[in-house]
Amino acid sequence: MTDTHDVIIIGAGHNGLVCAATLAKAGRRVVVLERADRPGGAARTRTFAPGYSVSSGAHFLNQFPVSLIEELQLAKHGLRFAAKGLATVALQADGRHLRLDGAKAAATDLGAVDQQAFAEFHAEIASYAAVLAGAFGRRPPRLVDSDWRDRLGLLKLGWDIRTLGRDRMREVLRIGLMNIHDLASERFEDARLRSAVAFDAVLGTSMGPRAPNTVMSYLYRRTADAFGHAGPSIPVGGMGAFADALAAAATARGAEIRLQAGVASIVVHEGRATGVVLDSGEVLNASTVISNADPRTTLKGLVGYRELDAGFVRRVEGIRMRGMAAKLHLALDALPSIPGLDAANAGDRLVLCPSLEGLDEAMNPSKYRQFSAEPVIELCIPTLHDPSLAPPGKHVISAVVQYAPVDLEGGWTAAARAEFEARIMARLETVMPGIGSLVSSSELCVAPDIQSEFGIHGGHWHHGEISVDQLLMMRPVVLFSQYAMPIDGLWLCGAGAHPGGGVMGLAGRNCAQEIIRKRASA
Ligand SMILES: Cc1cc2nc3c(=O)[nH]c(=O)nc-3n(C[C@H](O)[C@H](O)[C@H](O)COP(=O)(O)OP(=O)(O)OC[C@H]3O[C@@H](n4cnc5c(N)ncnc54)[C@H](O)[C@@H]3O)c2cc1C
Structure with missing residues (x-):
């Protein structure tokens, strides 16, 4: 049993790392315990086929405040950008693509009024x-x-x-x-x-x-x-390199980060969190325990509902966190052709969502636990900006695909996965004819895979839906939006807390500031 830290942070997601860096700067002795073998949570890079790497969760950085990047001196800690301020191209099957670059909307036939x-x-x-x-x-x-x-x-x-x-x-x-x-x-x-x-x-x-x-x-x-972004950015080395820079910043300020150190439970003694038990059985004590895991995982899985009152448990159970986004990673032998798109714009953020009605229809089956027959897609070809992610001359596509419900009727069997992937590929063929013949390897990660890779309940992008009843003073649940949980010494610093998800860092940052302030006023 060890007791050498003031603060234990469960999870080295980007919010856990920001929280650690902020608390370490304020003089706290911080240890971050991460189950995975690398930091970053859903902001991570990994190999998905021999020689091909991809940001396996988030692939764009567009909400992390530029002021926070500077304050944490992430450039000094290795952060480089391969692309910044990308425009969005809404791809059309007939080649009449629409490009949105900041306030400027352009297409060959877009009227002046629009x-x-x-x-x-x-x-x-x-x-x-x-x-x-x-x-x-x-x-x-x-x-x-x-x-x-x-x-x-x-x-x-x-x-x-x-x-x-x-x-x-x-x-x-x-x-x-x-x-x-x-x-x-x-x-x-x-x-x-x-x-x-x-x-x-x-x-x-x-x-x-x-x-x-x-x-x-x-x-x-x-x-x-x-937050200072003219459009999405892509770090050199993918989102994992961004997380590495955050980890280096936290470490430079004195935080300790332990990887492959999964937490099995949070120890609660007489209504107070006193430490954690690791998967290995090791016990660590600290007066402050902060969780970067989502609220359901933290309160149900790590604390246990028996420690909490029934009304609070009901609210936690009521948090809507039904993952709907999947990731498709493609290893390509060559760059796909996109008729009608200027080659200079192929590295933009590309979106495939032909119409409002199509978007509505893409979502409808998910209400009945079915996946979209014609999914909508956000994709990028990161190798156009950062060739290090693939062998010379080869490319990677990273695509977020909706709607693919976590609770698919009949489950995500091999057959269901194959059918959904075929639907996505058919969709891509409409704007990238012949792409199928360029694919040397592919990986489809649906919400249950996201849940197991990143430990996010329901595989939900934001650790809980972004809607008015789950935002601001209602996040994660009403009366507990200021990061402190109803167990003394236990705090929440991840995307399930205010303000929410996306790689933004503010949940981690605000939580740390709240802890620092509380101590100062005690
Ligand atoms: C498919 C997908 C695509 C996305 N694309 C984008 C994008 O392009 N841009 C963007 O800004 N956002 C994107 N997001 C959202 C973004 O990735 C998340 O909102 C964000 O990563 C949440 O960060 P976090 O630090 O709060 O939590 P997480 O990233 O979930 O990190 C939590 C960490 O806690 C660890 N952990 C959990 N339980 C334990 C335990 N018991 N013991 C030890 N460690 C534990 C996990 O391993 C993980 O490392 C995407 C999300 C998904 C799922």
Whole structure:
């Protein structure tokens, strides 16, 4: 039994690492315990076929605040970018692709009215998302039993909304709970523009474009602008290299990171977390235990519901975290041809979501535990920016594919996987004719695989759906949104806590700051 640390962090996901770096800088003796053999959680790079590597979970960095990259000195710790500020191309089977680059929408036949409408929409949404981004950088204010910091947080939020001006304030209240289908249809004539916007609202969620509050999930994604990103970036070496830089930053500040050190349980003594038991049976003690695992895994799996009151357990069980995104990794003998796409743009973020109706239809089967017959896809060819990921002259495709429910009826049997992969390939053939003949190896990871690779319950992108009832002071559950769990000394620092998922680092950062503040005021 050892007792040489003040803080134990379970999980070296990017949030756990940010949390560790922040606490270590404040002088805490921190140990991070990670079950996997490398840090990063769902921000990781691994080999999927001999000679071919890929970011096996997240493949784009677009929400991690640039200010945090600088503060953690990640460049000094090895972070390099292969590509920054990528544009999005919405691919079309007829070659009339739409390219969105910041506020600029372009296609050979895109009308001036839609171009102007998109520029205005982009700026308008950026102003709303900036308010949200401000709130993401602070703990969510408590509405009952509030202290002066909660009241200050509320005032700040109110003030930020007021500075939008009367018209935008009114508009954000009108659209805030709307669905993205209606908003996109209201703002644009062009079908490609409508579906490209709607796709971004539902990516990583289990919602379709007509689900209420998908405008909110669109705003969530667009906080990236306020965090200093002109578009998605790709680190040299994939997302695992980003995690390595974070781990190096935490270590340089004095944190210890132990890999292949899975935690079997959190020790609770008289209502207080006192340490953890590792899979190996080793016991580590500390006065503060922080979990980077998702809320269900932490509270049900590591603590055990017997330690918690029934009302709280019910709320944790009620968190919606039904994974819907799959990853497809392709090893290619050559670059696929994409008719109609300028070769210079093949390295952009590519999206395959032909229409709003198609997006809705892609989601519908998932309600009945079926996968999409015509899935929607976000993909990139990272080797166009970073050839080190494949043998010379060869390429990799990394694709996020929806909708593939974790709880597929009949289970993800070999036959179901083969059929879903065939559907995805058929879809890719519509914009990359002949791609099938270039594939030397492929790997399909559906939500149960994501669950076992990264330890995320349900394989959910965000450790819990991004929707109004699971955001801000309701995340992970109402009354426990300020990172402290109802067991003394136990905290949550992962994507299941405020503000949520995506490689953003703010859950880890806010949690650490809360612990530091609590100690200072004790
Ligand atoms: C398919 C997919 C694609 C995605 N694409 C993107 C993208 O392009 N861009 C983006 O920004 N986001 C993307 N995301 C979302 C993003 O990856 C996650 O939201 C983010 O990684 C969550 O980070 P985290 O640190 O909170 O938790 P995680 O990354 O889940 O890390 C948690 C860590 O805890 C460890 N752990 C869990 N239990 C234990 C235990 N008992 N003992 C020890 N260790 C434990 C796990 O091994 C893991 O390392 C994607 C997610 C998925 C699933």
